[in-house]
Amino acid sequence: MHPRTTQVRERDEVVTMAGGAVRAERATATRELILLTAERLFAEHGVYAVSNRQISEAAGQGNNAAVNYHFGTKVDLVRAIARKHGDQTEELRLRMLAEVDSGSRNVRDWLACLVRPPFEHLEARGNPTWFARFSAQVMTDPVLRDIMVEEARNSPTLQRILAGLKRCLPELPAEVRAERDDMARQLMVHMGAERERALAEGGPTPRATWQDAANGLIDALVGLWTAPVTSA
Structure with missing residues (x-):
């Protein structure tokens, strides 16, 4: 093969590879924009009140089928949002678990591991955030709630925390444990x-920071789990 022909072919291959990398970067950026837009709209209006077409338009996508192209169904989109935040919260749980004695019998230790990571995650993202309100919307729907439950079951750190909490809770009747x-x-x-809604709207909050809010919630949960049971 002529050397010039070889050079041209090599140049074309480089150009093709570079073009592929650019397209991949654009696709990733588009996916992230769609995820953030969907999370915001779902949080503010409810999951079923927002169509994929509205999400595509709000994300500035000329193609109204962009959501379907990148994610598929609305259920797939909800799962992608939950998974993105779950992966980031998982790292925070790992850090907290490393600081807790695995044999701790202190209810507060395990509740701190449960409450602080998602609150720290929201605080780190700045204001406004939408994931807490998104989660509240999803948890009210019987079908979509299963997505959040499934993601929780697939979290190794969350399962370790729940197991640690269970070991140090008082003995409770099964129905009381399920209720609590x-x-x-x-x-x-x-x-x-x-709290997320109040911050987004510039309203007052009972606690100044997400860390303080976590402290208050942990206190309440300790009381909830260790409260006496009133006999019928």
Whole structure:
């Protein structure tokens, strides 16, 4: 093969590779923009009140089918948002678990590992954020709630925290434990969402920082889990 022909072919290959890298970067940027836009709209209006077309338009995509192209169904989009934040929160849980004695029998230690990472994650993202309100919207829907539950079950750190918490909780009747578990979940989801909403709207909050808010929630959860049970 002629040397010049070889040079031209090599140049074309480099150009093709560079073009592919640029397209991949653009696709990644578009996906991130769609995720953020969907998270905001879902948080503010509810998941089923927002169409994929509205998300595409709000994200500035000329193609109204951009959401379908990059994510598929709305359920897939919700899962992608949950997974993105879950992966980031997982790193914070790992750090906290490294600071806690794995054999601790202190309820507060394990509740701190449960509450602080998602609150720290929101604080690190600045104001406004939307994930707490997004989570509250998703948790009210029986179908979409399963996505959040599935993501939680797939989190090794969360499972370790829940196991540690279970070991040091007082003995409770099964129905009381299930009731308090639901109460704790509601408190965590909706207290975070209400604080996030107040911050986004410039309203007052009971606590000055996310860290202080975590302290208050941990105190409440300690009381919830260790409260006496009233006999019927």
